[in-house]
Amino acid sequence: MGLEDLQHNFLTGTLEGFVKWARASSSWGANFGLACCAMEMMAAGAANFDLARFGMEVFRASPRQADVMIVAGRVSQKMAPVLRQVYDQMMEPKWVISMGVCASTGGMFNNYAIVQGVDQIVPVDVYAPGCPPGPETLIHSILTLHQKIRTGQITRRVTPAGVRQGAGIHLAVPHGA
Amino acid sequence: MSDQTPETDTHAAQESPAQASLHGCPSEMLFGAAVVHCNRDSYLELCRALKADGYVMPVGVSGVDYLTHPGRSLPEGIAPERFEVVVELLSLRDRKRIRVRCQVPGDDPHVPTLFDVWPGVEAHERETYDMFGIRFDGHPDPSRILMPEDWEGHPLRKDYDVGHVPVQFKESPSGVSAAGGSGTGR
Amino acid sequence: MSNTPVNPTRKATLLDKILGRVQPGGDELNELLEIKTDEGIQEMAPRGRTTDREMSIESGTPSRLGEGAARTAEGIRLDRMDVDIEVPEDETMILNLGPSHPSTHGVLRVMVELDGESIMRSKAVVGYLHTGMEKTGEELMYHQGSTNVTRMDYLAPFFNELTFSLGVERLLGLEIPPRATWIRMLMSEFNRISSHFLWLATNGADLGALNMLVYGWRDREMVLSFFEKVTGLRMNHNYIRPGGVAADLPDGWRDDVLALCEAIPRRMDEYDNLLTGQPIVQKRLQGVGPIDADTAIGLGLTGPLLRSTGVAWDLRRDQPYLAYDDVDFDVIVGTSGDCWDRYAIRFNEIRESVRIIRQIVDMMPGGDYRVQDKKVTPPPRNRIDESMEALIHHFKLYTEGFRVPPGEAYVPVESPRGESGCFIVSDGTSRPYRLHMRAASFANLQALPHLARGSLLADTIAIVSTIDPVLGDVDR
Numbered sequence: 001m002g003l004e005d006l007q008h009n010f011l012t013g014t015l016e017g018f019v020k021w022a023r024a025s026s027s028w029g030a031n032f033g034l035a036c037c038a039m040e041m042m043a044a045g046a047a048n049f050d051l052a053r054f055g056m057e058v059f060r061a062s063p064r065q066a067d068v069m070i071v072a073g074r075v076s077q078k079m080a081p082v083l084r085q086v087y088d089q090m091m092e093p094k095w096v097i098s099m100g101v102c103a104s105t106g107g108m109f110n111n112y113a114i115v116q117g118v119d120q121i122v123p124v125d126v127y128a129p130g131c132p133p134g135p136e137t138l139i140h141s142i143l144t145l146h147q148k149i150r151t152g153q154i155t156r157r158v159t160p161a162g163v164r165q166g167a168g169i170h171l172a173v174p175h176g177a
Numbered sequence: 178m179s180d181q182t183p184e185t186d187t188h189a190a191q192e193s194p195a196q197a198s199l200h201g202c203p204s205e206m207l208f209g210a211a212v213v214h215c216n217r218d219s220y221l222e223l224c225r226a227l228k229a230d231g232y233v234m235p236v237g238v239s240g241v242d243y244l245t246h247p248g249r250s251l252p253e254g255i256a257p258e259r260f261e262v263v264v265e266l267l268s269l270r271d272r273k274r275i276r277v278r279c280q281v282p283g284d285d286p287h288v289p290t291l292f293d294v295w296p297g298v299e300a301h302e303r304e305t306y307d308m309f310g311i312r313f314d315g316h317p318d319p320s321r322i323l324m325p326e327d328w329e330g331h332p333l334r335k336d337y338d339v340g341h342v343p344v345q346f347k348e349s350p351s352g353v354s355a356a357g358g359s360g361t362g363r
Numbered sequence: 364m365s366n367t368p369v370n371p372t373r374k375a376t377l378l379d380k381i382l383g384r385v386q387p388g389g390d391e392l393n394e395l396l397e398i399k400t401d402e403g404i405q406e407m408a409p410r411g412r413t414t415d416r417e418m419s420i421e422s423g424t425p426s427r428l429g430e431g432a433a434r435t436a437e438g439i440r441l442d443r444m445d446v447d448i449e450v451p452e453d454e455t456m457i458l459n460l461g462p463s464h465p466s467t468h469g470v471l472r473v474m475v476e477l478d479g480e481s482i483m484r485s486k487a488v489v490g491y492l493h494t495g496m497e498k499t500g501e502e503l504m505y506h507q508g509s510t511n512v513t514r515m516d517y518l519a520p521f522f523n524e525l526t527f528s529l530g531v532e533r534l535l536g537l538e539i540p541p542r543a544t545w546i547r548m549l550m551s552e553f554n555r556i557s558s559h560f561l562w563l564a565t566n567g568a569d570l571g572a573l574n575m576l577v578y579g580w581r582d583r584e585m586v587l588s589f590f591e592k593v594t595g596l597r598m599n600h601n602y603i604r605p606g607g608v609a610a611d612l613p614d615g616w617r618d619d620v621l622a623l624c625e626a627i628p629r630r631m632d633e634y635d636n637l638l639t640g641q642p643i644v645q646k647r648l649q650g651v652g653p654i655d656a657d658t659a660i661g662l663g664l665t666g667p668l669l670r671s672t673g674v675a676w677d678l679r680r681d682q683p684y685l686a687y688d689d690v691d692f693d694v695i696v697g698t699s700g701d702c703w704d705r706y707a708i709r710f711n712e713i714r715e716s717v718r719i720i721r722q723i724v725d726m727m728p729g730g731d732y733r734v735q736d737k738k739v740t741p742p743p744r745n746r747i748d749e750s751m752e753a754l755i756h757h758f759k760l761y762t763e764g765f766r767v768p769p770g771e772a773y774v775p776v777e778s779p780r781g782e783s784g785c786f787i788v789s790d791g792t793s794r795p796y797r798l799h800m801r802a803a804s805f806a807n808l809q810a811l812p813h814l815a816r817g818s819l820l821a822d823t824i825a826i827v828s829t830i831d832p833v834l835g836d837v838d839r
Contacts, residue, residue: 031465035492035835036517036598038469039561043587046580061465076838078325079462079470079491081400086463108510112332112340113324113495132598208533208772235663236775237801239786246790249769263786265773265801269660269674272681276773292416297663299420300809308497317416318404323490323838326403332498339498 023067023093024149026055030066030090032083034073037100037132041072044135054142063089068145069122070138074102075115087122095149097141098124101131200226203252212276214255220279221289224264228294232266232275238291238301239263240309244283244335251280259283260311264291264298287312308333406459407474407486410452421476421484423813450478458820462491466569466824469834471808475815475823482823485815487808492838500798504764505531508795510601512785515800516836517599518561521547521554522778523800524603526785529684529774531605534767534789537739541686542730543607548685549620549723550593550602551776552716556627557586558779559709559716562831566706567638569828570647575638582630589619606740607733620724624717631714639710648703652814652826655700662813663806666781667712668830671697671704678777690722705829709779739765764793773801780804780831804836 029051033041045051045059060066063086075083087096098118101107104127106116118124125148128141197204202215202223215223241261243249251257258280266275281288290313291298302313303322310331313319321328330337407413407421461472470491476483500511512527513520525547532539564579587597592613594600602609638644654664656672669676677694679687695711697704733740741760742753767789775784781803788797807830814826 032463034470036514039517039598042576043580043584046584047577048581048584074492074494076491076493077328078323078402078493082462082491085400106342108514109494109496109499110341110344111495111499112338113493113498116342134597208770210771210773234660234665236782236784237663237786237799237806239799239801241788241797246796247769265784265786269676269681274682274773295663296420296661297806297809300805301663304805317414317420320404321490322405323493325490326401326405332495339502340495 020150020152024055024146026057027067027095027146027149028065029056029059030063030069030086031059031061032069032071032086034071034075034079035102037072037103040132040135041070041099041138044138049135049139051139051142054139054146056142063087064091066090067093068095068097068142070097070099071103071118071122071124072099072132074100074107074109075118075121076113077115080115080121083118084121095125095145096122097126097128097138097145099128099138099141100133101129104129107131199223203254205252207276210274210276212278214252214278214280216255216280217282217288220262220277221291221294223277224291224294227266227275227277231268231270232273233295234267234269235291235295235297235301236265236267236274238265238298238305240281240305240311240333242309242333242335255280260286260309262288262305262311281311286310287314289314290316292316307331310334402488405488405490407457407476407484409457410476418484421486421812423484423816450483454478455483460823462488466565466827468565468827468832471827471832471834471837473811473823473827475820477820480819480821482815482818482820485812485823487811489805489808489834489837492834494835494839496839497798497800500795502794504793505605505767505795506761506764508798509604510599512798512800513599513601514835515802515839516778516780516783516804516833518558518833519554519778519780519783520599521550521603522776522783523785524601525551525685526774526776526778526783526800527787527798528603528605529776530772530785530787531767533772533774534770534787535605535739535765537606537734537736539607539734540731541728543732543734544685545723545727546608546612546732547603548687548690549612549720549727550590550608551685552719552723553586553589553623555716555779556713557583557590559713560586562709562779562828563634563713566825566828566831569824570644572638572644575634578630578634578637582627585623585626589623592616592619604733606736607731609733611732617724620720624721624724627717628714631710634710639707645703647822647825648706648829649701650699651702651818651822652829653699653701654810654814658813659700659810662809664781664810666777666779666803666807667705667708668781668807668810670695670708672700673698678775678782682775684774684776689726690719692719702825702829705831709831712779766791766793767795775801778803780833780836781807783836800836800839802836802839804830804832804834805839808832808837 043049069087069090071083098104102109102114103118106114108131110116115121126141126145128137130137199213200223202213202219204211204213213223241263242259243257243261244259249257260281260283262279262281264277266277279288288311290302292315299317300322302316303318303320305311306313306319307321307323308331324332410418455476455478457474457476459472459474462470472488472491473485474488475485496511496515500508503511508527509524512523515523560579560583564576567575567579590600591597593616594602594609654672656674659669659672660674673696675694675696678684680694692715695708695715697708737756741757746753747757769789769791771786771788773784773786775782782801783803784801786799786801787795790796810830811827815823818826
């Protein structure tokens with residue numbers, strides 16, 4: 001039983017607002033830096049750009065303790081099932097930021113080895129373009145995500161966008177969608 | 178370091194324009210680099226002899242697939258085959274490099290492993306197997322290294338498609354067709 | 364047998380279905396994932412299913428057979444008795460580390476067999492970042508090649524571009540102008556500094572000194588903002604191209620560089636106080652993961668890993684490229700080949716790079732920043748508006764590319780990780796026929812079983828950190 005099971009009404013309205021504010025203000029990232037984008041992600045977390053002021057205090061290595069998975073870097077065919085497994089191990093509510101062009105669409109590597117967009121595997125909430133996106137772009141995408149969390153409906157999860165039937169991973173449509 | 182004296186005249190022999198040879202295999206200078214060509218049979222012997230000459234560090238082992246190459250010139254006595262195994266070696270004492278090119282036929286691609294000569298070729302040979310399908314006989318761990326275990330095919334072969342996913346609304350300007358050209362028709 | 368710990372989600376009960384709480388994926392997905400994350404024989408298997416020769420690699424043995432045996436030309440004959448694991452198999456555990464793990468070295472997966480906390484044997488499973496760059500490189504033209512290779516070792520992008528450009532220039536027979544050479548040297552040395560700062564940061568983090576993560580990045584940002592000023596990008600610059608560099612240094616570059624040369628040594632002294640003199644760091648690094656010179660050479664190790672064993676091999680001095688024989692610098696060499704030596708080498712290489720950069724500032728020649736060879740160099744951008752020939756020239760160069768005569772070349776450079784070189788086979792067209800990058804990290808990672816043998820699990824993290832692998836380089 002969670003908040004997702006409550007019905008919308010005026011009593012829960014303020015509570016929802018509070019919950020959404022809390023979720024947006026302290027969403028912790030899951031450590032999923034893969035390649036060059038990971039360097040910019042760490043730079044965003046370091047002193048010059050400082051993600052801690054946005055509530056992303058730490059990047060948790062354990063997916064059980066993380067809220068946002070920032071897929072930073074190119075996802076190879078070998079890494080794809082691992083990515084999905086880490087995503088599944090995260091607790092609801094969870095969000096995904098696809099950082100960089102390689103994670104969003106496959107980037108400059110349109111070949112046999114790279115998954116052409118991480119939204120083939122996990123549902124993505126925000127895409128951050130760039131090769132690599134500078135820390136400012138990443139912060140913009142995080143703020144966009146926070147905006148989405150604060151204004152979105154918590155009783156409705158985002159549907160996995162772009163998951164093709166032939167991808168081999170069949171996702172049941174989550175409830176409320 | 179090793180106290181074996183190298184054969185001092187073999188390197189001088191490479192400079193002469195006539196067919197130079199090193200340990201019985203033809204050698205030449207290509208773009209400033211010393212290159213020795215060999216067939217599969219003389220490959221292991223040649224490498225052992227080079228190690229005794231002082232080439233103690235294996236820089237790398239890789240392969241080349243000459244399937245769609247317009248034609249390369251090889252010295253006499255070396256018949257061109259589909260694959261080549263290229264071994265790059267370094268002598269720290271003499272500050273010299275040498276490259277060994279071994280011809281490997283495409284229908285039965287296998288060569289002896291160099292693991293017993295230099296342990297540092299282990300990962301390179303695995304990668305060459307993964308990418309080209311060239312088997313290294315006697316390699317301690319002949320498994321794929323870069324691709325997933327259940328992958329079929331050897332990606333760097335010329336008859337293996339690069340795997341372009343067609344991008345909507347975009348015709349590739351370089352002439353490689355959006356449907357995934359194999360890179361040969363340019 | 365899969366060694367990846369899989370946490371199965373609980374089965375959907377009737378209540379779940381009534382309340383509409385169906386887990387996405389469910390059992391079917393878990394089964395699929397369990398199959399798909401299993402890498403078969405690439406993983407470490409229990410001893411009963413591992414051959415003798417493979418056991419010997421995983422326990423670091425062929426290199427442990429001593430000086431005489433490792434150097435024999437005939438080869439190494441192995442016996443099960445040589446693999447000195449006395450602990451019986453049912454008292455050890457095979458543990459899987461990664462590929463997703465907090466050590467900030469990328470997607471490296473290490474499998475270890477542990478007796479308590481000591482490592483008996485270890486195996487690195489790589490390929491999780493394989494990008495097919497060598498295949499992509501065959502599809503791109505030579506002037507696009509820098510964009511591809513620069514993303515291999517993404518911490519030292521200039522070095523990848525440099526070795527690629529040097530190879531192409533060797534094939535073309537181009538002589539590039541002196542200013543281009545010195546600009547390349549300047550950027551390479553700054554890149555060495557920024558890569559070593561990142562190493563310092565992640566090494567500190569791996570040892571537990573998390574504040575080093577912040578300090579190292581603070582200093583790296585100084586260098587990256589200089590890169591942004593010169594090349595336009597913080598990372599993956601595509602600046603060093605065949606024929607020279609993409610653009611000249613901006614006005615006022617000398618002041619920026621000298622300001623950095625003032626700031627960096629001051630910071631290094633701070634870190635000396637913070638890390639080098641600290642007993643905890645010393646205990647964590649001294650005596651950990653030793654390797655001897657003959658083993659290192661036989662394994663093909665280069666860079667700080669090789670220099671820590673006492674072999675003074677640095678390509679900048681022993682096989683100079685660019686203009687390294689015109690500048691004065693020391694090659695830092697260790698004595699015992701342990702982590703402490705590697706730490707000290709990288710630490711002091713930053714100082715040596717600053718020394719080289721000061722000399723570059725004094726000796727930077729004027730002139731062109733790229734070769735004025737019409738076949739290779741596009742016309743300046745402002746001429747395109749004025750002259751039809753310039754427009755056509757630009758168009759042809761960027762759509763058809765320049766042709767490189769058939770041949771092959773391998774020109775290595777000394778990257779922060781070791782010897783990095785691009786082997787190019789050309790066939791007379793405007794695209795490489797074969798592009799192979801000899802990656803320093805790929806060869807260096809072979810040392811892991813040898814270094815990790817007998818150490819504690821926490822030491823393994825320190826060892827991986829001082830090997831400093833960059834997975835983009837390893838997997839390409």
